[in-house]
Each structure stands twice: as structure tokens, then as C-alpha cells.
Amino acid sequence: MQETGSISIHTENIFPIIKKFLYSDHEIFLRELVSNAVDATQKLKSLAQLGEFKGELGELKVRVTVDKEARKITISDRGLGMTAEEIKKYINQIAFSGATEFVEQYKDKDAATKDQIIGQFGLGFYSAFMVAEQVEIWSQSYKDDTLTAHWTCDGSTEFTLEEPTGEHAKAERGTDVVLHVAADSDEFLEEARLRTILTKYCKFLPVPIEFEGELINNTTPIWTRQPSELTDEDYTKFYQELYPFSEPPLFWIHLNVDYPFNLTGILYFPKVKNELQFQRNKIQLYSRQVFITDEVKDVVPEFLMLLHGVIDSPDIPLNVSRSFLQADAAVRKINTYITKKVADKLSSLFKQDRAGYEEKWNDIGLFVKYGMLSDEKFYEKAKDFVLLKNVSNKLFTLTEYTEHIQANQQDKDGNTVVLYTNDAEAQHSFVAAAQERGYDVLNFDQVLDPHFVGQLEQKLEKTSFKRVDADTLSKLIEKESTPESVLSEDDQKKLEETFKAAIANETMRVKVAALSPQDAPVVITQNEFMRRMKDMQRTGGGGGMQMFGAFPESYDVTINANHPVAQKVLAGNGTGESLAKQAFDLALLAQGMLKGEALTAFVKRSTELL
Numbered sequence: 018m019q020e021t022g023s024i025s026i027h028t029e030n031i032f033p034i035i036k037k038f039l040y041s042d043h044e045i046f047l048r049e050l051v052s053n054a055v056d057a058t059q060k061l062k063s064l065a066q067l068g069e070f071k072g073e074l075g076e077l078k079v080r081v082t083v084d085k086e087a088r089k090i091t092i093s094d095r096g097l098g099m100t101a102e103e104i105k106k107y108i109n110q111i112a113f114s115g116a117t118e119f120v121e122q123y124k125d126k127d128a129a130t131k132d133q134i135i136g137q138f139g140l141g142f143y144s145a146f147m148v149a150e151q152v153e154i155w156s157q158s159y160k161d162d163t164l165t166a167h168w169t170c171d172g173s174t175e176f177t178l179e180e181p182t183g184e185h186a187k188a189e190r191g192t193d194v195v196l197h198v199a200a201d202s203d204e205f206l207e208e209a210r211l212r213t214i215l216t217k218y219c220k221f222l223p224v225p226i227e228f229e230g231e232l233i234n235n236t237t238p239i240w241t242r243q244p245s246e247l248t249d250e251d252y253t254k255f256y257q258e259l260y261p262f263s264e265p266p267l268f269w270i271h272l273n274v275d276y277p278f279n280l281t282g283i284l285y286f287p288k289v290k291n292e293l294q295f296q297r298n299k300i301q302l303y304s305r306q307v308f309i310t311d312e313v314k315d316v317v318p319e320f321l322m323l324l325h326g327v328i329d330s331p332d333i334p335l336n337v338s339r340s341f342l343q344a345d346a347a348v349r350k351i352n353t354y355i356t357k358k359v360a361d362k363l364s365s366l367f368k369q370d371r372a373g374y375e376e377k378w379n380d381i382g383l384f385v386k387y388g389m390l391s392d393e394k395f396y397e398k399a400k401d402f403v404l405l406k407n408v409s410n411k412l413f414t415l416t417e418y419t420e421h422i423q424a425n426q427q428d429k430d431g432n433t434v435v436l437y438t439n440d441a442e443a444q445h446s447f448v449a450a451a452q453e454r455g456y457d458v459l460n461f462d463q464v465l466d467p468h469f470v471g472q473l474e475q476k477l478e479k480t481s482f483k484r485v486d487a488d489t490l491s492k493l494i495e496k497e498s499t500p501e502s503v504l505s506e507d508d509q510k511k512l513e514e515t516f517k518a519a520i521a522n523e524t525m526r527v528k529v530a531a532l533s534p535q536d537a538p539v540v541i542t543q544n545e546f547m548r549r550m551k552d553m554q555r556t557g558g559g560g561g562m563q564m565f566g567a568f569p570e571s572y573d574v575t576i577n578a579n580h581p582v583a584q585k586v587l588a589g590n591g592t593g594e595s596l597a598k599q600a601f602d603l604a605l606l607a608q609g610m611l612k613g614e615a616l617t618a619f620v621k622r623s624t625e626l627l
């Protein structure tokens with residue numbers, strides 16, 4: 018029996034369109050055909066379990082072979098097979114209508130959406146024509162009394178279907194799909210290229226895949242197994258399998274839900290450096306153990322992309338555009354679920370082993386803060402286990418820290434003032450002065466910290482954050498009883514003039530204030546607000562803040578009226594100005610701001626004074 022026929026499709030010329038536009042993703046043909054072979058094998062296994070197939074299963078492998086000379090790639094399975102009738106139904110109708118639908122969707126889309134669709138649309142069987150000029154199917158159904166079917170098609174709407182006689186009349190059960198590789202697809206005749214593709218997409222398929230006699234896959238990756246039967250070693254070994262040559266992960270979460278959506282997977286917390294660096298290792302997305310993509314941007318919340326591992330879900334729609342994906346209810350639920358799981362894991366680590374958690378803080382701190390900044394729900398959970406580190410490297414939770422400083426660091430209005438440094442070395446003199454007063458200073462020296470400070474300030478009631486060098490201590494935390502000035506108004510004026518003349522610099526705003534005699538004689542500070550704006554701008558705070566780039570750096574110079582040096586400057590007949598200069602330079606020196614010519618002049622002047 019031989020039949021020739023015409024496949025009815027609605028769109029004219031879908032073939033050239035598919036060929037042309039799918040160019041960048043031609044390699045997925047192999048994923049599609051191997052997945053079909055795996056599905057056919059799994060279906061046969063189910064039939065056997067149900068007692069509907071009583072024959073020998075035999076060795077259920079999918080074999081991929083390539084014959085470069087003959088320009089052929091063959092994908093063979095020992096699955097349930099198809100009769101000629103079934104080929105007509107499943108291949109001529111379903112597979113081709115899938116392709117038609119694809120082109121229909123594809124036609125009116127803009128370029129960006131097209132890319133999207135290409136990457137994620139499972140074109141199924143039809144994708145074979147992206148690389149082949151002719152495709153043959155040899156198939157023998159598992160059903161008794163059926164004959165082998167042989168279908169050929171050159172990618173046009175014409176096909177032939179026959180049931181061969183003689184030695185080919187009844188083949189072994191299963192399907193061989195034979196691709197006659199087109200002239201412009203030579204690359205797919207290379208063994209190395211095919212092996213790379215198979216390893217990328219088929220590494221964890223549930224049925225053994227053999228390529229040129231070699232097993233390609235691990236059929237039971239650990240995310241498909243029960244956590245109770247897995248050891249830590251299994252998890253770290255699997256991490257190595259996913260990301261060879263990477264440092265071992267810190268810890269992991271085994272995801273497993275089947276309601277209201279289906280999702281399994283393992284998320285690993287890597288050792289993240291203190292910078293927001295682009296990660297080479299990405300989360301991989303699978304659908305029933307078939308690799309789909311490692312662009313998981315819309316499936317997991319952005320901050321979770323710092324994690325590594327795999328997510329496997331048949332419920333993630335892969336054939337729709339990105340904007341649709343973001344609005345998709347299943348995707349949103351998956352997002353929420355993963356976020357909650359991650360927060361719960363961190364919370365239990367924190368509660369069960371505080372010391373271990375603190376040890377890991379350097380690696381997970383950035384992640385936790387990023388999560389708090391980008392996800393309100395995560396903030397709500399993480400506020401109980403986020404840690405603040407002070408300059409003595411002691412770690413506190415938010416509540417612990419408020420308790421720690423409350424007694425000492427409340428200002429006259431009852432606000433708690435948190436002091437912090439972003440560079441303990443450079444701001445050492447300020448940190449030391451604060452500590453002398455019995456104040457505590459936090460270390461906020463990571464890239465996200467300026468944003469994090471802003472967030473905490475909004476969230477925590479009656480609490481403000483001030484960098485230690487933003488003002489004099491008496492101003493940073495204003496107390497009820499401020500020291501009185503021992504100088505008369507006239508003397509204060511005179512003192513200010515002397516310093517102004519000595520400093521002679523427009524960007525230094527000089528003022529005299531009554532500080533404690535224990536405070537430094539001269540304090541140079543940079544206004545908190547202005548500096549924060551500049552910091553934000555540096556870490557990408559958005560276009561609206563560009564204008565601050567135009568502002569020159571400016572500093573406040575506070576002269577302590579109650580320090581003995583003030584009296585000396587006032588009393589110094591003719592030497593007042595050089596004493597003032599000396600005191601100012603010492604303040605600059607303490608902050609690492611004295612450089613170049615000014616530093617040389619200072620050293621010279623100091624030597625002369627000696």
C-alpha cells in the first residue's frame with residue numbers, strides 16, 4: 018500500500034518562514050525529537066503498567082546516530098510506535114497544525130517578541146525541517162496485527178505513506194526518525210556539535226539516551242527524588258554536575274509542590290562575593306526533565322537569580338511572550354512560593370544555628386538585602402534574620418541592635434540615631450571619637466548599603482541613620498543639654514574670621530560651635546543628605562539624580578569653641594592664623610584628605626614649629 022497526499026494547512030508557505038526565522042535556534046530540533054522519543058517510551062511503560070501491553074519491554078533506550086557520509090541523523094526509540102493511521106493523525110495533522118499555529122502567532126509580532134517565541138516555542142516534530150531537506154519515519158506500533166509504517170516528506174505539504182512489504186513489513190517495535198540533513202545545515206553532521214546539543218538539553222531526561230554508543234544522560238537527577246533519601250554529598254555532587262569547577266555551595270533548598278501547580282527543583286546558595294557581579298552559573302529551567310532555558314528572568318523574582326540550581330515545572334508556559342508570562346497567574350504563584358521557601362530556609366538556619374548562620378553572613382548578606390529591597394513580602398520575613406555588623410564585627414538583628422543602642426543613642430526628641438561608616442579606615446577618627454563617647458558604629462560598606470540604609474530608615478519607626486562623618490557628634494545625636502560656649506560672641510566671630518583666612522577655600526564652610534572640650538578642635542564633615550544623593554547616584558540611583566553630579570564636593574568645618582586650641586588661636590599674637598591653619602590641616606590629615614603640596618607644606622610648617 019502506498020499513499021501520497023497533501024497535508025492541509027491554513028497558512029501558505031509556512032516552511033520558508035520557519036526556516037528563516039528560526040535560524041538562531043535550529044539546534045532545538047534535536048531536543049524536540051528526542052523528547053518525542055522519550056514520551057513514546059514513557060507511554061509504553063505506562064501501558065505495560067496498566068496491563069495493556071503484555072509483550073517484552075526490552076532495553077528501553079533512545080539512540081541517536083549520525084552518518085556524515087550519508088548525511089543522515091537517526092533518532093530511534095523502542096516506544097509505543099505509530100501505525101500508518103496514527104502517523105496521519107499525529108504527524109500530518111497535529112504536528113503540522115502546531116507549526117501553522119506557530120506561524121500565525123509569529124507573523125504579526127515585533128522583533129523582540131519574535132526572539133522570545135523562537136526560544137520557547139516547542140515546535141515539536143515539525144522542527145526537524147529546520148535542518149532536514151527530507152524526513153522519514155519508520156514506525157512499528159506495539160499493537161498486535163499492525164504493520165510497519167513508512168512516511169516521507171520533504172517539508173512541503175506533500176507526503177508519502179506506505180506499509181512496506183517483504184523484509185520491512187514488520188520491524189522491531191518503536192520509531193526511527195531519519196533526517197536527511199540539508200546542505201545549509203552541515204554543522205549538524207558533526208558528532209561534537211550533536212553531543213553538545215544533547216548534553217545541553219537532554220542531560221537529565223528520564224530515559225537513557227545513547228549517542229554513538231555513549232550514554233548522555235542521568236535519568237534520575239536528584240531533584241526528582243525524595244529529600245529523605247538524599248545525603249548532603251548527593252546535593253554537593255549534583256551541584257558539581259550542574260556547574261563543574263565551581264566552589265561548593267553554602268546550602269540548598271529542595272523544592273517540591275504538586276498543588277496548586279507542579280514544581281520540583283533544587284536551589285543552591287552559592288558563595289557570593291560582596292559585589293553585584295554577574296554570575297556565570299545560572300538557574301536552569303526544565304520542563305519534565307527537558308532543559309528549556311537558563312533565562313529564568315520572569316519565572317523567579319529577580320533577587321533570586323543570584324541563586325543557582327534547577328527548577329522543573331510543566332506548568333510554566335513556555336510558548337508565550339514575556340509580558341504575558343509576567344501576568345500569568347501560575348508564574349506569579351510560583352514566584353511567591355519560591356520566595357517563601359527561600360525566606361523559610363534562611364529563617365530556620367538562623368533559628369537553629371545562629372553561629373553557623375553568622376559565619377555564612379558574609380556570603381548571604383548581599384542576597385538577603387537585595388531581596389529585602391526588591392520584594393516587600395521577603396522584607397517582612399527577612400527583617401527578623403537580617404544582620405547588622407558593627408565596626409567590631411559583632412552581628413545584631415534589627416531588634417537586638419535597637420536595644421543595644423537605645424539607652425545611649427537617643428536624641429532629645431526621642432529618636433534613635435544609628436551611626437554608621439562606609440569606610441572604617443578612612444573615617445577612623447570619627448569612628449574612634451564616637452566610640453569614645455560610648456556610641457556604637459555600624460559597618461555599611463557594601464554596594465547595596467546606601468539603598469538598604471534608606472529602606473531601613475523608612476521602615477523603622479523613630480530611627481534615623483547618620484554617617485559618622487556627616488556632622489559633629491553633638492549634632493549627629495543632639496542631646497537636651499548642649500554645651501555652652503565659653504567664648505563671647507565677639508571672640509567667636511574673630512575665631513571664625515581667623516580660620517576662614519587660614520583655610521582660604523570656598524568649598525570649606527567654616528562655622529564655630531560649642532562642642533565638648535573632649536571633642537576635636539576642628540571637625541570636617543560632609544552633609545548627610547548631599548552625600549547620600551551622590552552615593553545613590555554612583556550605585557545607579559536613577560536618572561532623576563543626575564543633577565547632583567553638577568554640585569561640587571563641599572564640606573562643613575566646625576571649630577570647637579570650647580577646645581583649648583580655640584583660646585590659643587585667639588591669644589596668639591600674629592601666630593593665630595598659622596595655628597588655625599595647623600589645626601585645620603591636622604583635621605584634614607586625620608581624614609586622609611591632606612595630600613600633595615598641602616601635605617608637604619604642612620610637614621614643613623610642623624618642622625619649623627618644632
Ligand SMILES: Nc1ncnc2c1ncn2[C@@H]1O[C@H](COP(=O)(O)OP(=O)(O)OP(=O)(O)O)[C@@H](O)[C@H]1O
Binds near residue numbers: 049094099115143192
Ligand atoms: N517517536 C514517536 N513515537 C510515537 N509517537 C510520536 C513520536 N514522535 C511524535 N509522535 C506523535 O506525534 C505527535 C506530534 O508530535 P509533536 O512533537 O509535533 O507534538 P507534541 O509532542 O504533541 O507537542 P510538543 O512537542 O509541542 O510538546 C505526538 O503527540 C505523538 O503522538
